[in-house]
Amino acid sequence: MASDKKFAEYIGGQAAGAGEISLKQMMGEYLVYCDGIYSALISDNLVFIKPTDAGKLFIGEVPEEPPYPGAKPCYRIETRFEDARWFSEAIRITAGELASKKKKM
Secondary structure, eight states: OOHHHHHHHHHHHHTGGOOOOOOOOETTTEEETTTTTEEEEEEEEEEEEEOOHHHHHHSOOOOEOOOTTTOOOHHHHHSSGGSSHHHHHHHHHHHHHHHHHHHHO
């Protein structure tokens, strides 16, 4: 089942405090970019944040599962995305760690 465009736009708005947020539709789902870094995914209207050590410390205990068959597990964010301040911070932390790993390569 594809994700709803309005839901994806809502999630993008909730993450807006993290930095420059953009959404890229791919095969009916949406990739969430923060400052050009792929940080989260919206799949079947569920929100998944890419796993990082710093993200895990901030997010805490959440289900870890693949957003689609064959994908690596991500942190599934049940409803906490409704708190824009918390969600933006989770995205900012994740994008920051992913960017620093990218620079090291």
